[in-house]
Amino acid sequence: MLFSGQIYGCDLKLPDPPPDVFSKVNSVAVGMGPTFLVSADLNLDGEADLVSANSGDHTLSILFGRGNGSFLSGPPLPVPLEPSALVIADVNRDGWPDIIANSKGTDSLGILLGKGQNTFSQPLRVETGQVPLFIITGDFNEDGLPDVAVTLTFSKMEIYLGKVGGKFIKGETYKTGSRSFSGVSGDFNRDGHLDIALAVHSSNASSIRLYFGQGDGTFPTSGKVAKGLGCLALAQGDMNADGLIDLIATSAIGDNLYYLESNGDGTFKREIAFSGAGGPIALALGDFDGDKQIDVTVANSRSSSFSLIIRNPNGSFHFPVRDYVTGGTPLTLTTGDFNNDGLSDIAIASNSEATADIFLRRRVMK
Secondary structure, three states, rough: OOOEEEEEOOEOOOOOOOOOOOEEEEEEOOOOOOOEEEEEOOOOOOOOOEEEEOOOOOOEEEEEEEEOEEEEOOOOOOOOOOOOOEEEEEOOOOOOOEEEEEOOOOOEEEEEEEEEHHHOOOEEEEEEOOOOOEEEEEEOOOOOOOEEEEEOOOOEEEEEEEEOOOEEEEEEEEEEOEEEEEEEOOOOOOOOOOOEEEEEEOOOEEEEEEEOOOOOOOOOEEEOOOOOOOOOEEEEEOOOOOOOOOEEEOOOOOEEEEEOOOOOOOOOOEEEEEEOOOOEEEEEEEEOOOOOOOOOEEOOOOOEEEEEOOOOOOOOEEOOOEEEOOOOEEEEEEEEOOOOOOOOEEEEEEEEOOOEEEEEEEEOOO
16 A cells, blocks of 8 residues: 555655666676676776676676676686675786685585686685585685685584685684574774674574684684574675774564664674665665765565665665665675766676666766
């Protein structure tokens, strides 16, 4: 039922939705069942490219940006079974971005080394524990080489330390309490070492688990926040410009989103709830309306849309949100400047239609 703005004879005027800042300009075919999108300049031509992990046909789709919102599709890259998460990092320090993809079906990571000229090596296999779900990258032992943290379906997180030549050796394993499909890395307690935050969720337990790094690849202490809120996806950013890393989380409970403001010592203030649309599942942050505040975009898996949630002048989250219709069952989105106009655009994948929809941002007239 539509809300008319009147209740029992009283006029109620809802605030205006955010400005209409995105236009869909393109829909690009990817492989079957896209579950994860990342944006990076893979071929170092100055244009933002896209990589899609496609769990339905066990491929990666590489979309090379042309700088005008359109993309040139490279040949699909076969990878081990059921890729569902990606990170981009120069693991062998040759100057070319490399791709790390999980394989839920073979309990491994696949390392695809960038070779220039829009090409990548065959996947190099790194064995993991059972059913790797998510990958987080960072220099956890501070040796100048990228390391990775991998979450597993049976409530664990494994650390893999990068070595010369793009190889990895297994480090410590940590219990997570529940499975985790999302996490971020940052210095949450300002001790100069990278930490890890995971959204962990199951039918009987959920929280955001924090693992505090010592700079040697180990995370001996941990903490919990957002207990019982059903957090599924995490993003990080300095939301209030105080120099501290804050967290934004989607939730499986009540279609909520949550803002956790950092205290700077590894703890966070009480969660602030706000809303998107049906089935919020993936996040991207940026200043999308040009007011110098970080806004939120969220993919809504049930309502086949993504929502733009801007900030009010006082930093609170604006309601109502503005929704943009996408292909069916979007599970992932990413942001990048796809037409070289200095503005952040959105790419969002339709799991059921095997496409990536490209939304370019328009300048907001003040």
